[in-house]
Amino acid sequence: MRLNLGRHTSALEFTSLVGTMTEVDLPAPHLSTPRLRLRPFEDSDAAALFRLHSNRRVMRYWDSSAWTEPGRADTFLARCREMAEAGTGTRLAVERSADGVFLGWCSLSRWNREYRSAALGYCYDDAVWGEGIATEAARALLEWGFTHLDLHRVQSEVDTRNPASARVLEKLGFQREGTLREDCVVDGEVSDSWVYGLLRREWTWTASLASR
Numbered sequence: 001m002r003l004n005l006g007r008h009t010s011a012l013e014f015t016s017l018v019g020t021m022t023e024v025d026l027p028a029p030h031l032s033t034p035r036l037r038l039r040p041f042e043d044s045d046a047a048a049l050f051r052l053h054s055n056r057r058v059m060r061y062w063d064s065s066a067w068t069e070p071g072r073a074d075t076f077l078a079r080c081r082e083m084a085e086a087g088t089g090t091r092l093a094v095e096r097s098a099d100g101v102f103l104g105w106c107s108l109s110r111w112n113r114e115y116r117s118a119a120l121g122y123c124y125d126d127a128v129w130g131e132g133i134a135t136e137a138a139r140a141l142l143e144w145g146f147t148h149l150d151l152h153r154v155q156s157e158v159d160t161r162n163p164a165s166a167r168v169l170e171k172l173g174f175q176r177e178g179t180l181r182e183d184c185v186v187d188g189e190v191s192d193s194w195v196y197g198l199l200r201r202e203w204t205w206t207a208s209l210a211s212r
């Protein structure tokens with residue numbers, strides 16, 4: 001997975017989807033977990049977003065280069081609004097509930113109402129890696145997606161050199177389904193992606209185990 005939608009769709013970041021998708025307003029939800037608040041993005045998040053996406057370590061396995069222009073954050077925020085208006089998905093800012101610090105974001109995009117499918121994406125500040133933040137936030141968003149969007153399947157694509165992200169997906173119950181060979185070229189560097197999928201029945205099973 002990479003920017004808003006996933007590993008293979010960052011070009012869409014700059015392409016309006018309004019008019020090409022079913023127009024269904026999909027307001028971004030407010031969700032909470034023991035340590036986190038997930039909320040709709042606000043214009044005031046632009047500076048923190050730029051810090052996150054201009055960090056080369058964070059962007060190492062992304063499907064596009066680290067940001068160098070602060071205006072990229074405004075484009076990102078506009079795209080969040082567009083996703084909500086076009087009903088193609090939702091991207092949520094993730095902040096620590098204890099102090100409101102912005103940690104990153106997660107998203108369900110490429111929502112297909114007919115197929116009941118969507119794509120999971122996420123990105124976090126390297127200062128909080130390894131604390132279970134990505135998994136905790138994604139779990140809340142997936143629960144919302146399976147419940148409120150009635151999803152049947154969620155997909156995610158991961159650079160095969162990014163074991164932390166693959167591990168997040170596996171902890172959530174995703175299964176690795178295959179490899180997309182040499183499907184990304186960033187700054188001349190070619191990479192492969194793993195495709196991961198999570199089915200509704202697998203999610204229900206995983207969630208039932210977690211609550212025991």
Ligand SMILES: CC(C)(COP(=O)(O)OP(=O)(O)OC[C@H]1O[C@@H](n2cnc3c(N)ncnc32)[C@H](O)[C@@H]1OP(=O)(O)O)[C@@H](O)C(=O)NCCC(=O)NCCS
Binds near residue numbers: 130134158163
């Ligand atoms: C990938 C990313 C989301 C993980 O976030 P996180 O909050 O650190 O994730 P979690 O702490 O919930 O889980 C990470 C897991 O990966 C494991 N891990 C970390 N580095 C690893 C490595 N090099 N090899 C194997 N496992 C690794 C951790 O031990 C942990 O597993 P555990 O709970 O079994 O110990 C975060 O590193 C990130 O935002 N990276 C930059 C953006 C990105 O790559 N997004 C995904 C695009 S596909």
